Amino acid sequence: MSGTRVLVVDDEPQILRALRINLAARGYQVLTAVDGASALRAAADGKPDVVVLDLGLPDLDGTEVIAGLRGWSGVPIIVLSARTDSVDKVEALDAGADDYVTKPFGMDELLARLRAAVRRAAVSVGEGEEAVIQTDSFTVDLVAKKVRKDGEEVHLTPTEWGVLEVLVRNRGRLVAQKQLLRDVWGPAYATESHYLRVYLAQLRRKLEREPARPRHLLTEPGMGYRFEM
Amino acid sequence: MSGTRVLVVDDEPQILRALRINLAARGYQVLTAVDGASALRAAADGKPDVVVLDLGLPDLDGTEVIAGLRGWSGVPIIVLSARTDSVDKVEALDAGADDYVTKPFGMDELLARLRAAVRRAAVSVGEGEEAVIQTDSFTVDLVAKKVRKDGEEVHLTPTEWGVLEVLVRNRGRLVAQKQLLRDVWGPAYATESHYLRVYLAQLRRKLEREPARPRHLLTEPGMGYRFEM
């Protein structure tokens, strides 16, 4: 791989300039954009390996830009946000950002996160081999897309599988409702949290020993769901 | 790393002198400035690792200097302020200062805070990835959104988690009440400081060994809260 391509999106010229200089000095190829619309265009044209995105853009809301990118690309997105609007930060992560850095930031910190994001993206491509996850009441084969309970194969509908797969791939971690909805149903359904209740209930009925007292498909009220082995 | 670079900003010559001597004696490289304008210039030229800033400058308001620095730099800022102007102190923290020391101060205290600020900045560079913070009574996993006390998982409500997360991400540094409220509840709640008392009490009850005598979730009366590891 020659230079990693970074798209920097910010409307403040001095920040843009500082980033361009620092990134170029470290061998990155730098693309820039000053608003959301041109950012989306630049991302489509330039095929960046990672995007650094300021949330306070003049034309589009930060989450809209993220959604626009996530519509067709899995490129890692690092969000820059002012220290005061961390509500936006949460929304940005929910919308599909990978990491965030609070403004003002040290250049070293941004570079570290940048490296981490790129590394993560590179790894996740190669790691897709055999993946069978076992619990004491059922097993999930992510490659074969099969679920077994007590040896018997359990039939899941496409949506049920989608929900289970997202949770299992994030095993141990809390998955926010919005993220789950976005991953399974798409960005437009981010508020239909009722779907989750229905499908989690179905999955529990099919997989848990005591559906009323789940041990693996857990609810974190107000936040999301979590798969524990 | 050779010597740590400290920029000291104060308009009183004797304080400047005392600090220069004491800091130099401990191996710091010391830069000085006597007003806000030259402080900003010195910070840009000298790339200090930490700034010690007196609030009572002749030309600029303390918060203006902080804002000026924070426009482009994440360098830790320790504020010096007279005991009487605690309004200024709050504003300074709000503007992005990292910590404060009340005049008159013991040199030991200042040095301790200085070391803490530098250490913190150094740490935050390396942490792009997994983020598990440990204290002697509980651990916080920022990625998985899990809290453990004595091995047992502790359940937190969304708001409890929000408060804890902000404090932990700013570990070691004082977080102003306003900022905490804005970050967790949103800008409209910036004055509802009572919420903080309720939720801090809840967090202490769940996490501290002696909730009445907290060792990690600390109150700085009149200012805000601080998480110490």
Next chain:
DNA sequence: CCGCCGCGTAAAGAACACGTCAAGGCCCCA
């Protein structure tokens, strides 16, 4: 010395989120 302000704690009602059941509609395939 007394009053005020900020903090910590407890408790209760209101608001919200969740799980569950069931019915309606769509699409695909027989």
Next chain:
DNA sequence: TGGGGCCTTGACGTGTTCTTTACGCGGCGG
């Protein structure tokens, strides 16, 4: 054309969480 699976939607009971009120304590200033 009929049927079955699947997704969506609605209604309801229950439990949890947020918000608000009340009160005691301690420090600081008048």
